[in-house]
Amino acid sequence: MAKELTKREENYSQWYNDLVIKADLAENSAVRGCMVIKPYGYAIWEKIQATLDKMFKDTGHSNAYFPLFIPKSFFSKEASHVEGFAKECAVVTHYRLMTDPVTHKIVVDPEAKLEEELIVRPTSETIIWNTYKNWIQSYRDLPILINQWANVVRWEMRTRLFLRTAEFLWQEGHTAHASMQEAIEETERMINVYADFAENWLAVPVIKGVKSPNERFAGAIETYAIEALMQDGKGLQAGTSHFLGQNFAKAFDVKFTDKEGKLDYVWATSWGVSTRLMGALVMAHSDDSGLILPPKLAPIQVVIVPIYKGADQFGIIAEKANNIKKILELKGISVKFDDRDTHKPGWKFAEYELKGVPVRLAIGARDIENNTIEVARRDTLQKEIVSIDKIDTYIEQLLNDIQSNIYKKAFDFRAKNTYKVESYDEFKEMIEKRGGFIEAHWDGTTETEIKIKEETKATIRCIPLNGTQEDGKCMVTGKPSKQRVIFARAY
C-alpha cells in the first residue's frame, strides 16, 4: 500500500510525522510553523473540545472571548511574564497594504504604521487582567470563572505538527478570586479536571505534580502539570494549571473591597491545554499499522465494510449493513458504512487501520447465510466471527473494553518504564539507555536542575503531588531531599 509508515523502531520521530500526515490529521502549511488541521484530525479535536467544555461548565465556568491582539506595553507590566513570552512573538506594525506606484506590486503602506505595535497573543493574562480591572470592585464581583477557546501564536524556531507549532489552538481559563485559598483550590480543581480527561478520555495515564521553580509559567507562583510518558520513553507535558497569586492583579492594579471593607489585590489562576493533546494521543497509543484511537474520542467508532461479488449480493449485504448501522446508532455509536465500489475491501481494511477506527465489521455472503459478522478490533488487531443477534450490546461492551485496554496498555508501559535511581552515574546511563520516567532525589536548587539538563537533556517533569515522603540525598550534590522527583527527556 502506498501509505506505508516508517516503523517506530527505525525512527520514532519519522513514524510520528508520517502518521500525522498519512492518517489525514494535519499537515504543514505554506506559512512557516503553522499547520493545517485536516477534517479527520479536527473531528478528534472537536470531541476533545466538547468533552472539556462540558467539564469546565460543570465546574462553574463560562466561555468568553478576548482580543487576538495585545498592546506591546501590556507585556512590560508583569516583569517575569515578558521574559517568558514577549520575546518570540508575531508583531503587527502596520495596518494597510498598497500597490507600489512604480513596481505595481503589493507592498506595506509606510504611512500606515501603528503608534504602538500589537502582539498576536501568545497567552492572554495581560489583556484579560486589563479587562478584569473594570469588572471587579467588590468581593460581590468575585469569583470570575472564565474560559476562552482561541488560537495563540508563539514564534517557535523548531516546529513539529501538533507538538510545537507557531500557531496552535487551545483553551485558556482565567479566574479571579477573593482569597488565596480559593485560588489555590481552583488551580488544583482544574489540574484534576485535566487528569480526569487525560486518563478517562485520552486513555493516557498521567502524573500530577508541581513544576520546579525553573519550569514554572512566566508570572506564576506555582505551576501544576500533568505529565505523560510516550512510547519512545520521552515525557510530554499535557496540561498546566497556574496559581498566579496577586502578580497580575498588581501589574494591572486590580483591587477589590472585601467583606470587611478592606482593599486588597485580587487572586488569580490560569490553566490551559492545547492541540498538543493531539500529539499525545497519537504518540501514546498508535502502532506501526497506524493510529489507535480511544473509542470515546474516535470520530468514527465502527466502520462496516461489505464483501461481495456483483450487485445482487451487494444489495442484500447493504441492507443488512444499514440495519446494523441503525441499531448501533440507537446506542449512540457513530458508524460509517463504507459502500464505495471504487476500493477493494483489503484497501479499506488498511485505510481504517491507519485511521484508528476502533472496530471494523466485515460482512459477506456467508455471513448473511449464517447470521454472523466479522468483528475486528483495532487495538489488538484480533478478529472473531460473532452472531448478529444482540450485536448492539456486544459492540457497546467491546468499545468499553477497548477504551479500558488502551489505557491499561499505556499504564503498564509507564509502570515498566518508571524506575528509581540512586546515583548520578546510574542516572546518566539509564536516561541514555532506557529513557522513561526516572524517580530520583534532587536538592531543590535550580543550579543542580540546570546542570542535569545540560549534561543529560533530562528535565524535572514534576514533583508529584502524592509522592512518598522519604529522606534521601540529591543524586548530584548529596544534599538532603525529602521526596523523589520525576525526571525525563521531554517533548
Add this chain to the structure above:
Amino acid sequence: MAKELTKREENYSQWYNDLVIKADLAENSAVRGCMVIKPYGYAIWEKIQATLDKMFKDTGHSNAYFPLFIPKSFFSKEASHVEGFAKECAVVTHYRLMTDPVTHKIVVDPEAKLEEELIVRPTSETIIWNTYKNWIQSYRDLPILINQWANVVRWEMRTRLFLRTAEFLWQEGHTAHASMQEAIEETERMINVYADFAENWLAVPVIKGVKSPNERFAGAIETYAIEALMQDGKGLQAGTSHFLGQNFAKAFDVKFTDKEGKLDYVWATSWGVSTRLMGALVMAHSDDSGLILPPKLAPIQVVIVPIYKGADQFGIIAEKANNIKKILELKGISVKFDDRDTHKPGWKFAEYELKGVPVRLAIGARDIENNTIEVARRDTLQKEIVSIDKIDTYIEQLLNDIQSNIYKKAFDFRAKNTYKVESYDEFKEMIEKRGGFIEAHWDGTTETEIKIKEETKATIRCIPLNGTQEDGKCMVTGKPSKQRVIFARAY
C-alpha cells in the same frame, strides 16, 4: 435603576450601544476596534454556533482549521480579491521583541524582520486554495466540503460592537466542485441554510437575493445574500454565499482530471456568517426595557424569582421553585432559579428584562397556598397567574408561542416598511422620511447604483431571488428594467 437605557426614539444608535454594554453582551477593549465578548453574549454566540454547525454537518460539511496568517504574495494572485481585502489589514512584519539596551524598554527587534510580511487573515480563500491545490488531482477528490470557525481581522476605521469590529468571529465555508452546476447548487444550498437559520432561530425574516455586481464579494462571480430590516428602518446583510467560479482555482492553479480524463480548473464556493448576527439579533427585536431574545437562542429560557419574607417562607418557596426547575429541565428547558438574597425582586425583574430572558416566573407565599405561579413573558411584558399543574407543558408551549410571536412582529414590521416607489423624487423623499425596504426599478448599471448611493446613502440590498418579473423603467434613467430591486440604507 442604574442601568437605564437611552430610548430608541431618542437615539437608536445610542440605545443599541447602551444595550449591548448594559446587557453584558460585549464591550470595547483596550485594542482599537477589537471587542471583548462577555460571557452572556458569548453564551448566545455558542448557541448560534452549535445550531449552524449542526446544519452544516447535516448538509455534508466537515470542519477543519487553516492558518491565521497569509503570506502577502498570496493576495496578489487574485486581482479583484486583493482590491477588496488586502488593503485594510493587520500586517505582521517582525517576530521578536527585545529589551532596548539603553532605555530598557521593550522594543521590536529590528534584526527579526520577516522576509515576507504576513497578513492576519481577513478571509481565507487564498490560503485555503493554496492548500486545496495539493489535495485535488482527480474528480474522485471532489467535492471538498469544508467549514472553518475562526477569527478574522479587517482594519475598519469606524467600528461598532458586533456590527463592525476590527477582529470578529465567524465561520467560512470553502467548497471545491467538479462542475459549475454543482458549485452553484452548493452556493444556493448555503444561502437557504442561512435563511432557515435567520427565520427559524434568530426569528428575523430575511429576503434572499443576489448582490449587484458592485456589491459582490471580491473575487466572486455571483454573491447571494440574506437581507434583514432593523427597527430603525435600516437594512442589515446577515449572511452571504459566493459562487466563485474558477477564479481561485486559476489563481492558485488547482486543476483536476474529470471522468473523461480531461484537465479542468476546479469550481469554488465560499459562504460565511459572523458575530454580526449578534447585532442583528439585538436590533431586530429588543425594546426600551432591554433585550428580547428568541427562546431558541436564549442562554436562560426561564428565570424563577422567589418573593418571600423571612427564612421559613423562603424555604418553602425554594423547595417549590427547585421542583419546577427540575420539571422544566426534563423538557430540555434551561432554567435559572435566582435565590440571591442580595437583591430585591424588583431589581431582579428589571435585570432579566434587560437581559431578555423570555419567561419569568415569580412565586410567593400566596402562590404556595393557591398552587399557582406568576408567569411574565418578555416579548409582550404580559403577566398572568397560572396553576402549577402541568406547568411544564404550559411553559413549553409558551416558549414556542414567544418564538413565533417575535418572528411575526419582525415580519409585520418589515411588511409595513417595505413599499414600492415609482419615481426618483419619491424615492429620495421616502428614504429620508420613512426608510425601510424600497422596491424600485433600476437599469442594472453600476453607474446608476453609485449615483443613487452618493445622493441618498441608499444601496441595493439585493435583487430578490423570487421577485416578480414585470416590465418597468429605472426610476433614475428611465431605461427598461425587468424586476424591482430592494433599496435601503444599510449597516
